[in-house]
Amino acid sequence: MPLWFRRHRNYDEDNSWACGNWFEFLLVVSLAIVLLVGSLVLVLFWVMQYREGFAWTENPAKEFNLHPVLMVAGFITFSGFSMLLYRIGRCCRRIYVKLFHTIFHALAVPCVVVGFIAVLDYHNLSQPPIRNFYSLHSWMGFVTMGLFALQFVVGFFSFLILLCCENATAGCRASLVPIHATFGILTFMLAVATCLTGLTEKAVFSLGNYYSYMMDEAIVINALAMTLVGSAIVMGYFLLREGFRYSGHILVSVQSEM
Amino acid sequence: MPLWFRRHRNYDEDNSWACGNWFEFLLVVSLAIVLLVGSLVLVLFWVMQYREGFAWTENPAKEFNLHPVLMVAGFITFSGFSMLLYRIGRCCRRIYVKLFHTIFHALAVPCVVVGFIAVLDYHNLSQPPIRNFYSLHSWMGFVTMGLFALQFVVGFFSFLILLCCENATAGCRASLVPIHATFGILTFMLAVATCLTGLTEKAVFSLGNYYSYMMDEAIVINALAMTLVGSAIVMGYFLLREGFRYSGHILVSVQSEM
Numbered sequence: 043m044p045l046w047f048r049r050h051r052n053y054d055e056d057n058s059w060a061c062g063n064w065f066e067f068l069l070v071v072s073l074a075i076v077l078l079v080g081s082l083v084l085v086l087f088w089v090m091q092y093r094e095g096f097a098w099t100e101n102p103a104k105e106f107n108l109h110p111v112l113m114v115a116g117f118i119t120f121s122g123f124s125m126l127l128y129r130i131g132r133c134c135r136r137i138y139v140k141l142f143h144t145i146f147h148a149l150a151v152p153c154v155v156v157g158f159i160a161v162l163d164y165h166n167l168s169q170p171p172i173r174n175f176y177s178l179h180s181w182m183g184f185v186t187m188g189l190f191a192l193q194f195v196v197g198f199f200s201f202l203i204l205l206c207c208e209n210a211t212a213g214c215r216a217s218l219v220p221i222h223a224t225f226g227i228l229t230f231m232l233a234v235a236t237c238l239t240g241l242t243e244k245a246v247f248s249l250g251n252y253y254s255y256m257m258d259e260a261i262v263i264n265a266l267a268m269t270l271v272g273s274a275i276v277m278g279y280f281l282l283r284e285g286f287r288y289s290g291h292i293l294v295s296v297q298s299e300m
Numbered sequence: 301m302p303l304w305f306r307r308h309r310n311y312d313e314d315n316s317w318a319c320g321n322w323f324e325f326l327l328v329v330s331l332a333i334v335l336l337v338g339s340l341v342l343v344l345f346w347v348m349q350y351r352e353g354f355a356w357t358e359n360p361a362k363e364f365n366l367h368p369v370l371m372v373a374g375f376i377t378f379s380g381f382s383m384l385l386y387r388i389g390r391c392c393r394r395i396y397v398k399l400f401h402t403i404f405h406a407l408a409v410p411c412v413v414v415g416f417i418a419v420l421d422y423h424n425l426s427q428p429p430i431r432n433f434y435s436l437h438s439w440m441g442f443v444t445m446g447l448f449a450l451q452f453v454v455g456f457f458s459f460l461i462l463l464c465c466e467n468a469t470a471g472c473r474a475s476l477v478p479i480h481a482t483f484g485i486l487t488f489m490l491a492v493a494t495c496l497t498g499l500t501e502k503a504v505f506s507l508g509n510y511y512s513y514m515m516d517e518a519i520v521i522n523a524l525a526m527t528l529v530g531s532a533i534v535m536g537y538f539l540l541r542e543g544f545r546y547s548g549h550i551l552v553s554v555q556s557e558m
Contacts, residue, residue: 173512178500178525185529224540228533235493235532242436242500254431267436271443274493275486282482282540 063285070280071130077273078122084266085114092259099163106164109157110240116153117186117233118270120146122277125226129286137204144201147194154187179239186236189229197222227281234274241267321543328538329388335531336380342524343372350517357421364422367415368498374411375444375491376528378404380535383484387544395462402459405452412445437497444494447487455480485539492532499525 059067089095089107096111097104124146131139165172174180200218203211245253245263253260280286317325347353347365354369355362382404389397423430432438458476461469503511503521511518538544 176512176514176518178496178503178522181522181526182496182529185526220542224537227540228536231489231493231532231536232529235489235496235529238436238440238493238497239500242497243504245436246501246504254434256434260434264436264439268439268443271440271490271493274489278486278489279482282485284478 059285067286070276070283070286071126074122074126074273074276074280077269077276078119078126081114081266081269081273082111082119084262084269085111088259088262088266092262099167102164102167105160105167108160109164110237110244112153112157112160113233113240114237114270116150116157117190117230118237118273120150120153121190121230121233122273124150125230125277125281129280140201140204144198147197150190151194154190158183158187177239177243179236179243182232182236182239186229186232189225189232193222193225193229223281227278230277231274234270237270238267317543325544328534328541328544329384332380332384332531332534332538335527335534336377336384339372339524339527339531340369340377342520342527343369346517346520346524350520357425360422360425363418363425366418367422368495368502370411370415370418371491371498372495372528374408374415375448375488376495376531378408378411379448379488379491380531382408383488383535383539387538398459398462402456405455408448409452412448416441416445435497435501437494437501440490440494440497444487444490447483447490451480451483451487481539485536488535489532492528495528496525 089111093107094104096107099105124143127146128139128143131142162174165174175184196218200211200215200222204215241263245260249257249260347369351365352362354365357363382401385404386397386401389400420432423432433442454476458469458473458480462473499521503518507515507518
């Protein structure tokens with residue numbers, strides 16, 4: 043294979059698959075996409091249909107509605123797609139895969155920040171004000187945001203370092219990969235668990251005893267929860283499946299004018 | 301090394317570690333043990349100190365208290381120890397490791413069954429009765445129990461088959477291992493998430509608006525939740541860390557009288 047071709051695509055034998063593997067891969071990826079997009083669609087439907095949509099500080103109750111939508115968008119859909127893309131991009135150049143992985147995670151940042159401001163505003167502007175950071179949901183949110191920020195900073199700097207001095211840092215970056223991947227999966231799982239405690243809180247606070255009568259809204263909330271649980275299972279299976287991992291090669295760029 | 305010695309212990313070079321690895325391994329294992337036992341101690345302390353301890357059907361409110369304690373004992377402490385043991389037993393014969401893995405999971409079964417009966421009794425015997433299976437916590441509980449049962453049955457039969465016809469089933473059992481391990485980790489994560497939604501429900505239903513005043517009980521519930529989150533992170537790191545995995549060899553028994 044000519045060198046110019048090899049430098050753009052990796053069609054090496056180690057990573058080639060049988061037909062059955064491709065079928066499983068495509069099935070799991072499709073299911074993951076449906077569940078990740080489905081979570082966002084369901085949370086939007088819930089908020090628009092049963093919680094009267096969005097507003098900013100002029101209506102704190104409606105401003106709160108930004109919180110679940112943006113947190114699901116940031117922590118589940120964008121982060122999920124980012125991790126999915128990292129595994130899907132098997133035959134693309136790794137630098138592009140890493141670039142899109144970073145971009146999707148970067149898209150999650152404003153969602154998380156605005157989602158966090160929305161719930162703070164809702165608490166502080168309500169009459170009487172609601173206390174902040176007392177529930178286990180908020181404590182879990184702190185741990186999740188902390189892990190996400192740490193992962194983002196480590197990932198971003200190792201990616202920047204890659205752009206500046208690729209060869210000199212290859213060993214260091216390679217040793218970071220499994221730790222970054224493990225904590226990435228754990229952050230996603232924790233984000234799902236935090237969403238589920240938040241949904242429980244909202245369902246019990248808003249619906250109270252009516253929750254047990256399984257009205258439409260209760261079914262939508264539970265369906266959203268099940269979609270999140272499904273995302274965690276499918277993404278976990280996809281990310282932990284040995285065969286789906288790209289058996290990485292450290293790319294050493296060839297400095298020639300060929 | 302004489303054969304009689306090799307048949308009892310595996311001191312092969314592939315699985316020998318440097319001092320730093322042992323330090324990390326022991327640190328993570330110690331932390332995991334503290335968190336797994338800590339969860340059980342905290343849930344027991346919460347129930348005995350703030351929820352008036354246990355009873356059976358004569359007092360449904362106290363019977364409910366069996367539910368969180370037994371579910372944490374079964375799904376977190378016993379299951380966690382079972383998975384921990386599977387990784388810790390690096391230099392023991394694999395058959396003994398598998399036996400203890402099965403025994404610890406088997407200990408979880410009566411806990412889960414009695415914990416499930418306790419919450420059903422509490423709902424049905426309360427005046428007026430509380431409806432069953434409406435909350436997202438109960439739906440998640442079903443998924444977790446289903447996955448746990450599936451994993452137990454698959455694990456148990458592959459272990460039984462191992463005892464009956466070791467060599468003939470080696471390939472089949474080896475291909476099951478990564479799937480069993482992945483779903484084992486996912487079941488543990490889902491169990492933690494289910495516990496967290498259950499704690500949120502109980503905190504909001506029992507403490508109501510007082511939850512936000514951070515009384516002693518609220519702090520104990522949140523501390524228990526954080527211990528569960530810590531267990532998920534530490535167990536996840538421990539189980540996903542490539543270096544901690546035993547790079548398994550399929551044991552083929554030697555049929556000789558040596």
